[in-house]
Amino acid sequence: MIPCEAHTLRNGLRVIAHQDPSTPIAAVNGLYRAGSRVEQPDRTGMAHLFEHLMFSGSAHVEDFDDAIQHAGGDSNAFTNADITNFYDLLPVDNLETALWLESDRMLGLRLGQEDVDVQKKVVIEEFKETCLDQPFGNLWHLMAGMVYQNHPYRWPTIGLVPEHVAGVTLKELHRHFHTWYRPNNAILSIAADMDPQKILRLAEKWFGDIPSGTVPPWPEAVDPPQTTRKEVTERQNVPVEAIYLGFLCPARHDPRFYTADLLTDILSNGPSSRLYRRLVMEKELFSHVDCYLTGSLDPGVLMIEGKPTPGISLEQAEAAIWSELEDIATHRPPDREVEKFLNKNEAAIAFSQVSVIHKAMNLGFFDLLGDPDLINQETALYRTVTAGDLRQLAADTFRPSAANVVYYRKE
DSSP states (O other), X not given: OOOOEEEEOTTSOEEEEEEOTTOSEEEEEEXXXXXXXXXXXXXXXXXXXXXXXTTSOBTTBSOHHHHHHHXXXXXXXXXXXXXXXEEEEEEGGGHHHHHHHHHHHHHOBOOOHHHHHHHHHHHHHHHIIIXXXXXXXXXXXXXXXXXXXXXXXXXXXXXXXXXHHHTOOHHHHHHHHHHHSSGGGEEEEEEESXXXXXXXXXXXXXXXXXXXXXXXXXXXXXXXXXXXOEEEEEEEOOSSOEEEEEEEEOOTTXXXXXXXXXXXXXXXXXXXXXXXXXXXXXXOOEEEEEEEEOOOSSSEEEEEEEEEOTTOOHHHHHHHHHHHHHHHHHSOOOHHHHHHHHHHHHHHHHHHTTSHHHHHHHHHHHHHHTOGGGGGTHHHHHHTOOHHHHHHHHHHHOOGGGOEEEEEEEO
């Protein structure tokens, strides 16, 4: 059980406080509803750029990393389609240092031309390394463009092309920051060995006088139902050929998300999962196979990927995958199999709740979903999934007309 207290400051900032007596380390997590979905189609990559810019310096802080390291701490961040998330770890006695740093960059990020030029180069180089120079690096550029036609998920978080980041102006950056990096568009979650009321008072002290802003609603778009298979063949200098199948799957808010997540476990979580056991171990058709979902707030992608063994064509590999998908879509998985993966899932949830930073992160994310106490309900929600639910979702999801397929063939 992870108890917490939640409070909304006058400026709209949500604050979640959890007292964790298990460690002398405090975790501070700042979540902004500012993922890549808030970008414009001709200015993608902005969320990722801001993930870097937020460490450049702020109104009263020359260098964020130096300041938090002097307090014995460390920090990092990540961006996805829905959020940009920043987190700090440091001794609980220095908790106020993290709150000061986070509040200072929320109040006034430094966006000078020199800092911006440096971070632009870093982000563009990362784009080249991960998307252009690595095998399979452009997968999400291909897959997202097939799964989504109108929704802003149709471009990957890193951006469509590096020219979008290269061309952004200081004026655009200031507008983006003052639109999306407002207290009423953020969730601050803190886990520390400190009375929750004291944590809330410290949050009020450091964040309470930051002005709120007028935050526009998230851009939304409805895509038409997919009625035909979509396929792309990409020829690259890849080490091995590969196949990727993507299917639209339930949103993170959807109760069926838990069914979809458990379904991917049954298919590919560990050596006893179906795809690994049957296609890698028994039939030796693949050297690697995996299945996962994006877990985005709007309907996401359930992805199946495989790298066939030498001598197995991509067409043969795909046929083998479809055979397994049709099996689980037609026959209810045995209760014993479902129970085994429910137990594995429960253990994974318990393990994730040991770390103080994971507690802070998860409390913020579940508050984004509408209730921080969902952190204590996850196991029970997964336990509501039945074998019949799994079969039905598989039948609804794994349809040939709903498939988006990427073939990577050697040049």
